[in-house]
Amino acid sequence: MRVFIVGATGVLGRAVLPRLAAHGDTVVALVRSIDRAAPIAGPGVELIEGDLLSETAERLQTILTGCDVAAHLATALRPGSPGLGATNTNAALRIDGSRRLLGAVLSAGVPRYVQQSIALGYVDGGDKWLDESTAFHRPDDPGSAAQPVVKMEGMVRELDSSNVAWLILRGGSFVGPGTRQDEVLASLRDASLRVPGDGNNWVSFVHVEDYADAVVAAIHSSVTGVILNVTDEPIRNGEYLDRLAALLGLPSPPRDAALPRPRSYRCTSALARESLGWAPVKGIWPQAAA
Helix, strand or coil: CEEEEECCCCHHHHHHHHHHHHCCCEEEEEECCCCCCHHHCCCCEEEEECCCCCCCHHHHHHHHCCCCEEEECCCCCCCCCCCCCCCCHHHHHHHHHHHHHHHHHHHHCCCEEEEEEEHHHCCCCCCCEECCCCCCCCCCCCCCCCHHHHHHHHHHHCCCCCCCEEEEEEECEEECCCCHHHHHHHHHHCCCCCEEECCCCEECEEEHHHHHHHHHHHHHCCCCCEEEEECCCCEEHHHHHHHHHHHCCCCCCCEECCCCCCCCCEECCHHHHHHHCCCCCCCCCCCCCC
16 A cells, blocks of 8 residues: 555654554655654655645645555644644644645545544543543633644544545554653652642553554554544553552652642543454553663
């Protein structure tokens, strides 16, 4: 298969590429700098210099012509970045970038499309399990951080799945090397971390390599027109942080009642397991925390 990817140089893209190579796929990767993207170059990888947020529709269509699948894996979530905010580069990639890419997919006749999304957009579920039918945002809060994700998913869902076979993968918060988990470990080591509230809110993580497996499964699947949660088993935030501290040989971080408890999202990935045959194998714990 010929697979177009935007976001190939990110922590997720770097995990996806060797998996596609193992399938014998050819990857067409849109990168902002071929020189900086040199580490991902290799057999079966075609690097094309460009920027999703500034490419012309005509050039994107030309690049995508002949591709069997397009996958939007691009984010701007770097250490210290604003994250989910509605007015930053990450939001632009999700809204403007998705609009540009979807237009080119339709113009070029690409038959399949896979979209990275996030489970963090769910409303606070308390102790309830959250599946793909759960409310994903508050309609009365148009300025919420989830709105760019909602708009992105809405554009994908408007596709006629008989024309473009689409899948949206709502991933848990990434863990593993190169993810925010590194920052959490560092803050545990320097004793600066405080657990917000009582720590009883649920969190849903997924190792970036496990999510990469789901992306590759989605690219090669015939499943279409659905949203899938892709997460490991949920865990309470306090328990997660206590166990990370124990892996480092450190005491549990203190709870801070003055900090508001974050939203609780206890996601089930049963549908992804059933429809894609996917299951996490790496787990959420660092292999060498000490």
